[in-house]
Amino acid sequence: MSGERSDESALPGFDDMVQGPTGRALREWPEPPPLSGHGPARIIALCNQKGGVGKTTTTISLGAALADYGRRTLVIDFDPQGALSAGLGMPSHDVVTIYDLLLGKEKDARKAVQATKTKGLDLIPANIDLSAAEVHLVNEVAREQILARVLAPVVDDYDVILIDCQPSLGLLTVNALTAAHGVLIPLECEYFALRGVALLVETIDKVRDRLNPAVQLDGILATMYDARTLHSREVLERVVEVFGEKVLETVIGRTVKFPDATVAGAPITSFAPDHPAAAAYRQLARELIARGQVA
Ligand SMILES: Nc1ncnc2c1ncn2[C@@H]1O[C@H](COP(=O)(O)OP(=O)(O)OP(=O)(O)O)[C@@H](O)[C@H]1O
Ligand SMILES: [Mg+2]
Secondary structure, three states: OOOOOOOHHHOOOHHHOOEOOOOOEOOOOOOOOOOOOOOOOEEEEEOOOOOOOOHHHHHHHHHHHHHHOOOOEEEEEEOOOOHHHHHOOOOOOOOOOHHHHHOOOOOOHHHHOEEOOOOOEEEEOOOHHHHHHHHHHOOOOOHHHHHHHHHHHHHHHOOEEEEEEOOOOOHHHHHHHHHOOEEEEEEEOOOOOOOOHHHHHHHHHHHHHHOOOOOEEEEEEEEOEOOOOHHHHHHHHHHHHHHHHHEOOOOOEOOOHHHHHHHHOOOHHHHOOOOHHHHHHHHHHHHHHHOOOOO
């Protein structure tokens, strides 16, 4: 994989680089080169069964940043709360949703795709109907593979597909893990952050063994980091101790700009492009591209 950093101490100027919050060098990841062609997409599931850790915010902001770098990006609302659809200011009622695709009420995934206000960023929405999906799908043949099948016809249209999972490890999340090439785990920098992560990693391992040998843990993303508190720094230190290189160098700070952007129904990258929070998500996009996890 490109971007392996095991030899980074050998890089010239390493000692002069500023130390970032994860204790490693805080680097400016290179400006991504333009792509000569598009697709097939790498599918990344944003997962954490803990609620309110920044899954939806990361899906929106990272998706918009990748689109701004010329990567064709599809984001999938896979949570009956429909927060991703709302956060992008897009309708989720009286439109074709991911629920219609999962249940085969609509056969063509393209019919569910909506273009957002950000160029190159498309959405498949969800609404509260999705909460009934698990009950309907539980008796289906190959019930874990339904999302992978639904997405197959659009994979070639995109460079990356991000799935915003709901806070649970139920059948929908297992479908997301089965469809995915990679998993990104947003982790809020607070005391109980690591609780439940072992179970999540175990679930990913089971899906890899039984359903989807290709799925990898792409990285752990620390969110809502507050550099002013010892607490945030201690939690991040512990996360790095446990997960080492899996912890992404990019760390997302805590700021009220995110809820503000949600109210405005716009990604942070267009709501407040000059804010450090927008810069952080552009940095995350560059890091994932440099690591080879996005084209
Ligand atoms: N870096 C941040 N700083 C401050 N607030 C944030 C940050 N990231 C997200 N938030 C806010 O925290 C709340 C939860 O974030 P978000 O909805 O992205 O989490 P989630 O993991 O998707 O939640 P759920 O599990 O309910 O789907 C939202 O109000 C969001 O605006
Ligand atoms: Mg969410």
